[in-house]
Amino acid sequence: MSSLKIAIQKSGRLNEKSVELLKNCGLTFENYKSSLISSVSNFPLEILFLRDDDIPEYVQDGIADLGIVGENVISETGVNVHFLQRLGFGKCTLKIAIPNESELVQINDLEGRAIATSYPNILKKYLSDNQINATIRTISGSVEISPGLGLSDAICDIVSTGGTLKSNGLKPFADVMSSEAILIGKNGIEEEEAVKELMQRIQSVLKAKETKYVVLNVKRENLQIIVDLLPGVKSPTVVPLAEEGWVAVHTAIQERDFWEKINKLKAAGAQGIVVMPIEKIIM
Secondary structure, three states: OOOEEEEEEOOOOOHHHHHHHHHHOOOOOOOOOOOOEEEOOOOOEEEEEEOHHHHHHHHHOOOOOEEEEEHHHHHHHOOOOEEEEEOOOOOEEEEEEEEOOOOOOOHHHHOOOEEEEOOHHHHHHHHHHOOOOOEEEEOOOOHHHOOOOOOOOEEEEEEOOOHHHHHOOEEEEEEEEEEOEEEEEOOOHHHOHHHHHHHHHHHHHHHHHOEEEEEEEEEHHHHHHHHHHOOOOOOOEEEEOOOOOEEEEEEEEEHHHHHHHHHHHHHOOOEEEEEEEOOOOOO
16 A cells, blocks of 8 residues: 655644544544644555645645645645545635725626735636626735725635624625635545545545434334434334334434434434434445
């Protein structure tokens, strides 16, 4: 099995979740934030801790085989890498925001205005798609202060909770793109056996996060209704109870169906419902 290198954020909003994901995959390593590289002791993998903006080019150039990075960074840099897996964390939106007192009402009002951003390429495409001619002012760092300094009429930046906008007297104006953390790889790397195994581990962790393990008791006469509600990964496991006419049903349900299913199960006569998280699901 070939040795791999995966690049993740050295610091920032994706670092903690990236480390958590890899450790949930059963990988043993130290998160050396003061160092560039950490070796995994139980898998042929080395972890490179890099600046977010550097990860795509490291993967494109083959210095790293894999990388975990925000989708927005890939769109901005335009690098030639493969999208391997959406990871379900680091979700945010690239938005255009304007001062609270701004008179801008609709997108076309940006015509002839100045917009400050750290994502000029994404913004340029957005403006072009909407046939808007505006001045793009590329700023590295905190773009939120630009309108207050008179440098721009609006900004285009990543927004997670909106707290930073609010604290700087700004309000959302338009959504440019949605983003989340993704696993990327250099061309052809998905054929490597070590990558296939790592991908299987990652997918099993992601699948488990989306699923709950459910155990419940029900009268046998109502069993078919319960089974119809809970198809499970394949089908529910049914175990007779000591009390005559009762069975225990074990299965898994999708997180998104959780509350709807639970209420329907109760209505169908289910009792003693226990819901538990799942650590891994291997398909």
